[in-house]
Amino acid sequence: MHNTQNDFSKQLQNEVLQAIATGNTLTIRTGGSKDFYGRRVTASNILSIAEHQGIISYEPTELVIKARSGTPLKVIQQALAENKQMLAFEPPAYNEKTTLGGTLAGNFSGPRRAYNGAARDYVLGCTILNGKAELLSFGGQVMKNVAGYDVSRLMTGALGTLGVIMDASIKVAPMPEAEITFMQTISLDEASTKLHQWSRLPLPISASCFYQDKLYIRLSGTEKAIDKAGKTIGGNQLNNAQIFWQSITDQTHSFFQSEQALWRLSVASNTAVLFPQENTLYEWGGALRWLKSNAAPATIRSDSHLINGHCILFRSTGSHNEIFQPLPAPLLKLHLRLKHAFDPYGIFNIGRMYPDF
Structure with missing residues (x-):
C-alpha cells in the first residue's frame, strides 16, 4: 500500500507538471459530496484524489490521527469510535462519499463548533501538493510541534485554491461520558x-x-x-x-x-x-x-x-455564481498574494471561491 500511494503521489505531481506545461487548469475532486458548495469553476481537467485513501497512523493515547485526504470520513469516525474517541468539530457527511480532504478544504464543522472549535482548530499538520508540483509538509503530529502550524490552518477552508491537501494530522477528543x-x-x-x-x-x-x-x-x-x-x-x-x-x-x-x-x-x-x-x-x-x-x-x-x-x-438550484461575500480590496490583494505564492501558475480550482483566483 505504501508504494502504491507513493506512485499515486508521483502521478498527481506529473499531472500538475503537465498542466503547467500546457497551460491547463485543474479541478481538485475527492468524493464529490460538496460539489454543490462554492462558485462554478471554469472549465478544467479533473484532478481526482479519490484513490488516495487510508489511515496512516493513529495513536489513541496521543489523541492524534493521520490520514490521507481521500479517506472516507466514516472510516475515520469508525476507527475513532472503536476507541471511544471522536472528531470534536462534528463534521457533516452529506453522503457516503464524504472525505477528510473535502471536509478540511471547506472547513466544515457541525453543531459542536461553537463550543469545541472549528475544523481548522484541530489540524496539527498536513502535506500538500502545491502549484509547482512540490510535496510540502507543514506542522506535526502533536500540538507542541508548531512549525508551519499556521500554513496547515490556512489550507483548511481554502477550497483547494492554494493546493491539494494530501494528508493531515488531526487532534481528536474522547467521547463524552x-x-x-x-x-x-x-x-x-x-x-x-x-x-x-x-x-x-x-x-x-x-x-x-x-x-x-x-x-x-x-x-x-x-x-x-x-x-x-x-x-x-x-x-x-x-x-x-x-x-x-x-x-x-x-x-x-x-x-x-x-x-x-x-x-x-x-x-x-x-x-x-x-x-x-x-x-x-x-x-x-x-x-x-x-x-x-x-x-x-x-x-x-x-x-x-x-x-x-x-x-x-x-x-442554490439557481444560476447564481456570487457565493461568498465580496472581499474588501486590501483583503482581496492579500488573498491574491497567497494564491500566487502557493499556485503561481494559476492551476488549482480557478474561480471556486472568487472570480479573481
Whole structure:
C-alpha cells in the first residue's frame, strides 16, 4: 500500500507538471459530496484524489490521527469510535462519499463548533501538493510541534485554491461520558435571553438549535455535570436525540428539504431578528442562522450588512455564481498574494471561491 500511494503521489505531481506545461487548469475532486458548495469553476481537467485513501497512523493515547485526504470520513469516525474517541468539530457527511480532504478544504464543522472549535482548530499538520508540483509538509503530529502550524490552518477552508491537501494530522477528543438533549417550547426572544444567560455559566452545552418555537440544548460530559446542568436548563428530555442532531449536522432535517436557496449567516449571537422566523433555523447560540430564501442575493447581502453579518449562499438550484461575500480590496490583494505564492501558475480550482483566483 505504501508504494502504491507513493506512485499515486508521483502521478498527481506529473499531472500538475503537465498542466503547467500546457497551460491547463485543474479541478481538485475527492468524493464529490460538496460539489454543490462554492462558485462554478471554469472549465478544467479533473484532478481526482479519490484513490488516495487510508489511515496512516493513529495513536489513541496521543489523541492524534493521520490520514490521507481521500479517506472516507466514516472510516475515520469508525476507527475513532472503536476507541471511544471522536472528531470534536462534528463534521457533516452529506453522503457516503464524504472525505477528510473535502471536509478540511471547506472547513466544515457541525453543531459542536461553537463550543469545541472549528475544523481548522484541530489540524496539527498536513502535506500538500502545491502549484509547482512540490510535496510540502507543514506542522506535526502533536500540538507542541508548531512549525508551519499556521500554513496547515490556512489550507483548511481554502477550497483547494492554494493546493491539494494530501494528508493531515488531526487532534481528536474522547467521547463524552454521557449526553442528554433537552427540548422546550419557547419564543425566540425567550430562547435568545436564556442562551445568553447560560453562556455566562459553566454549563456543559455542546449544541443548541432553535426552530419553530422549539429550543434544543445538548449537554455533554459526566453524568454528574449533566444532571446538575439539566436542572438549570429545564425542559423535556428528547428521545432519539442522536438522530435529531445528525439530521442537523448532515442537513437531512425537514428544514433543509427545500427548493429555496439556503444561506448561511454568521452574526453576533444577540443580533435582532431580520429575516422571517419560519424560514430560519438558529444554531451556535444564535450566532449561526440558516435562511431559506429566493430573494435576490444582493438583497440578502444588503440586509445582512445592516446587522453586521457575514453571509454565504451555501446551496442554490439557481444560476447564481456570487457565493461568498465580496472581499474588501486590501483583503482581496492579500488573498491574491497567497494564491500566487502557493499556485503561481494559476492551476488549482480557478474561480471556486472568487472570480479573481
